Amino acid sequence: MDVMEVSNKKRYYTDSQERMAKLAKALSNPVRVYILDFLANNLDRCCYSGDMVEDLPIARSTLSEHLKELKKAGLIQGEINPPYIKYCINQDKWDEAKALFGSFFKR
Amino acid sequence: MDVMEVSNKKRYYTDSQERMAKLAKALSNPVRVYILDFLANNLDRCCYSGDMVEDLPIARSTLSEHLKELKKAGLIQGEINPPYIKYCINQDKWDEAKALFGSFFKR
DNA sequence: TCTTTGTTTCGTAAAATTACGAAATGGATG
DNA sequence: CATCCATTTCGTAATTTTACGAAACAAAGA
Structure with a gap:
């Protein structure tokens, strides 16, 4: 970890605005929305990459x-289960996104 | 997930998924989130392009x-008031987005 | 050890996004 | 009519995104 350093750089956007933009970017492609839909609708089942590519x-x-993008955004996680990888929603991040979008649009 | 057959062309994503992705793309940049925040927080006031560029x-x-992008997505509209253009949130689209994101994350 | 299997990474290419300054636009005003 | 003003459009460039197939990878099994 780098030595912490006080930034004197001017910031133009709030944390909320930047987090919104990052999450929105993760959702800005229909393949990724499809993946999240798929995983959210199959919480009880195993969701392998191969299950999704079929359709x-x-x-x-x-x-x-695309899975890597969603992992980078923190919205999903992959549990290695050789030779498969079982993907699932990261509930914490999901709830964070729900709260962010919720308060953004609630007006 | 459903795979729909519409007018002889195979569709891979639902309408909701495509609308989500389009709206998310509009929100995928901090400048645009800033603009929407600004407009939503100043519903009673005139919001000119010049007011925003200052900060x-x-x-x-x-x-x-960026304003053009948001207009394209339907989230804002501009009322010409020469030599200014007064921008505001398009409430219908805003409500649509609220509903879409709401039902997406509500699980 | 050599395959097999599901998945990821790499190399690459095409397209989209973001940004700027210069020039154009469309009313209003002198 | 010429000018002013806020804003948009244009031309251009740098960067990011999306996509593919080939190659690499890691664990299990023959």
């Missing part, structure tokens, strides 16, 4: 990149 | 492009 018009490697 | 580290033309 999508994209290559496996492309799906993998 | 943002971007050129007027860039702000204009």
Whole structure:
């Protein structure tokens, strides 16, 4: 970890605004919305990458990149279960997003 | 997930998924979140492009492009009031977005 | 050990996004 | 009519996103 450093750089956006933008970017592609829908609708089942690619018009490697984006945004996590990887929603981040979007639109 | 067959063309995403992705894309940039915040917090006042550029580290033309994006997404509208343009939230679209994101995260 | 299997990473290419300053626009005013 | 003013559009450039197939990877099994 780097030495902490007080930033004297002017900030133009609030934390909420930046977190909103980051989460929205994660949701800004229909493949990723599909993935989240799929995982949220199958909380009880195993959700492998292979289960999803069947119904999508994209290559496996492309799906993998979208999964990586969603992981980067913190919205999903992958539990390794060889040779599969079982994906699921990260409930904490999901709740954070719910709260953020909720308070943003509640006006 | 449903795969719909509409007018001979296979569709891979539901309407909700595509609308979510489009709205999220409009929200995927902090400048645009800032603009929406600004407009939503100043519903009673006139909101000119010039009012916003003051506090943002971007050129007027860039702000204009972001406004165009938000207009394209239907989230805002501009009322011409020469030589100014008064911007405001499009409440119908706002409510639609609220409902979409609300039902998406409500689980 | 050599495959097999599901998945990710890499190399690459096309398209979209973001940004700027200059120039154009469309009313209003002198 | 010429000018002013806030704003948009244009031309352009840098960066990011999306996508693919090939290659790499990691664990299990023959």
